[in-house]
Amino acid sequence: MRIDAIAARLRAEIGADRVLSDRQQLRTYECDGLAHYKVIPALVVLAGSEEDVVATVRACAEAHVPFVARGSGTGLSGGALPHADGVLIVTSQLRTIVELRPEDERAVVQPGVINLQVTKAATPFGHYYAPDPSSQQICSIGGNVAENSGGAHCLKYGFTTNHVTGLRVVAPDGDLVELGGLAPDTPGYDLLGAFVGSEGTLGIATEVTVKLTRLPETVRTLLAAFASTDQAGAATSAIIAAGVVPAAIEMMDALSIEAAESAVHCNYPAGAGAVLIVELDGPSAEVEAQFTEVTALCEQAGAFEIRVAADDAERQLIWRGRKSAFAAVGRISPDYIVQDGVIPRTALPEVLRRINEVADEHGVRVANVFHAGDGNLHPLVLFDDGVPGEAERAETVSGAIIDLCIEHGGSITGEHGVGVDKARYMPRMFSDTDLETMHLVRCAFDPENLANPGKIFPTPRLCGERPGRHRGALDHEGAEVF
Numbered sequence: 001m002r003i004d005a006i007a008a009r010l011r012a013e014i015g016a017d018r019v020l021s022d023r024q025q026l027r028t029y030e031c032d033g034l035a036h037y038k039v040i041p042a043l044v045v046l047a048g049s050e051e052d053v054v055a056t057v058r059a060c061a062e063a064h065v066p067f068v069a070r071g072s073g074t075g076l077s078g079g080a081l082p083h084a085d086g087v088l089i090v091t092s093q094l095r096t097i098v099e100l101r102p103e104d105e106r107a108v109v110q111p112g113v114i115n116l117q118v119t120k121a122a123t124p125f126g127h128y129y130a131p132d133p134s135s136q137q138i139c140s141i142g143g144n145v146a147e148n149s150g151g152a153h154c155l156k157y158g159f160t161t162n163h164v165t166g167l168r169v170v171a172p173d174g175d176l177v178e179l180g181g182l183a184p185d186t187p188g189y190d191l192l193g194a195f196v197g198s199e200g201t202l203g204i205a206t207e208v209t210v211k212l213t214r215l216p217e218t219v220r221t222l223l224a225a226f227a228s229t230d231q232a233g234a235a236t237s238a239i240i241a242a243g244v245v246p247a248a249i250e251m252m253d254a255l256s257i258e259a260a261e262s263a264v265h266c267n268y269p270a271g272a273g274a275v276l277i278v279e280l281d282g283p284s285a286e287v288e289a290q291f292t293e294v295t296a297l298c299e300q301a302g303a304f305e306i307r308v309a310a311d312d313a314e315r316q317l318i319w320r321g322r323k324s325a326f327a328a329v330g331r332i333s334p335d336y337i338v339q340d341g342v343i344p345r346t347a348l349p350e351v352l353r354r355i356n357e358v359a360d361e362h363g364v365r366v367a368n369v370f371h372a373g374d375g376n377l378h379p380l381v382l383f384d385d386g387v388p389g390e391a392e393r394a395e396t397v398s399g400a401i402i403d404l405c406i407e408h409g410g411s412i413t414g415e416h417g418v419g420v421d422k423a424r425y426m427p428r429m430f431s432d433t434d435l436e437t438m439h440l441v442r443c444a445f446d447p448e449n450l451a452n453p454g455k456i457f458p459t460p461r462l463c464g465e466r467p468g469r470h471r472g473a474l475d476h477e478g479a480e481v482f
């Protein structure tokens with residue numbers, strides 16, 4: 001009933017064509033990139049302006065109805081999974097680059113702007129937007145902010161949080177607030193820092209000020225082939241230990257190479273148990289010196305072939321295999337789980353070995369393609385949903401990988417976020433007190449627990465219900481797990 005009232009109010013305020021309530025239309029939004037969680041929202045609003053977002057959030061706040069923000073829907077942790085009794089606010093039509101200020105190294109963009117579009121707009125001015133998720137052709141800046149997204153080049157340049165200086169945010173009560181601005185830092189508590197990575201639980205970003213980075217003078221890219229992931233892991237540690245900070249160090253194992261070959265024919269060296277893609281950028285003289293050092297370190301670690309991209313076309317070819325890898329895995333397996341965990345770089349060889357052992361124990365294959373320089377693993381756990389028991393075994397292996405990451409002093413997520421999928425792992429990494437403190441931050445922004453409830457925190461809680469402990473709130477009832 002409350003939803004019907006909200007729908008009627010919003011149709012009058014922002015236009016009927018922006019408010020969807022037909023079940024078939026709602027179904028389009030039932031999941032994000034993590035398609036095995038599905039919830040049909042009660043209502044979808046296609047925001048066409050900041051005012052639309054304000055009007056929708058205010059209507060939700062007044063009716064005590066939960067809302068969930070959605071950008072491009074490419075998230076891999078179920079962060080944009082709708083609430084069955086709530087409103088899904090889609091920001092993908094907010095696609096204007098409001099202001100490009102290369103002289104200040106800033107761009108002001110609406111949240112639905114696609115990541116790569118920022119770079120495309122800034123390139124003629126000698127700049128680009130550094131955070132580069134593999135999904136950068138489709139994911140939105142608003143989603144990047146909410147997930148604190150990373151990418152291959154975040155090893156040197158940092159994650160989204162290092163590239164956002166200002167936000168306009170619709171707070172969960174419908175108020176419009178500004179956090180940060182054009183300047184690199186502002187006095188007082190770092191509320192901007194709290195918002196970046198908050199997965200839609202602190203409000204909805206309606207405008208984002210990002211840093212633009214100057215295009216490097218030189219970029220050199222090499223592909224080194226090794227017999228094993230052990231050797232490639234050792235090369236990674238040696239490069240970093242030598243004090244070189246490449247723009248990127250990416251690793252692919254034999255199974256992910258097989259998938260990429262069958263999808264995009266990237267022609268990586270035959271018989272490789274692992275390849276490393278190492279990219280260096282910066283002033284030419286520095287890059288050349290470091291390139292010689294990196295080549296020598298790869299050889300010392302056992303590289304049996306090193307290919308150096310002679311020009312941009314060859315560089316693109318090397319990257320094509322890596323960038324296509326997630327989707328390419330569909331060529332060698334009908335279904336797969338993309339896991340995302342972090343370990344200290346030095347633990348790479350051991351953890352990769354343990355992942356293989358766990359996979360063998362459960363009769364499941366795991367392809368590894370990841371940001372080796374950051375120790376950010378992306379094991380792809382392969383299974384066939386048509387074979388009884390395989391999905392469950394894949395789920396067990398996927399959970400065991402997360403345990404391995406925690407055991408080795410790492411994290412349950414590197415860049416894909418906690419969302420609905422990993423909320424259950426939070427207590428393995430954080431104490432009750434840690435979670436309580438995080439929850440108090442959330443309560444400061446969203447005392448009614450209306451913004452994306454049921455995400456990040458394992459136990460649904462209500463702000464201030466009981467001093468010290470917070471329990472019982474809007475939960476994720478209605479989420480079907482497929």
Ligand SMILES: Cc1cc2nc3c(=O)[nH]c(=O)nc-3n(C[C@H](O)[C@H](O)[C@H](O)COP(=O)(O)OP(=O)(O)OC[C@H]3O[C@@H](n4cnc5c(N)ncnc54)[C@H](O)[C@@H]3O)c2cc1C
Nearest residue numbers: 071072073074075079134140142143146149150200205415
């Ligand atoms: C093939 C593939 C490759 C990927 N590679 C990478 C990678 O290399 N690195 C990486 O980090 N991620 C990667 N991802 C995951 C995903 O693309 C990122 O998490 C991305 O930032 C999500 O953006 P989106 O616009 O699709 O957000 P959505 O999926 O729509 O939403 C993600 C979260 O952001 C919230 N949100 C969306 N818009 C807003 C807003 N305006 N204000 C507040 N909250 C908002 C949602 O509520 C949700 O919690 C990959 C995904 C795919 C499918």
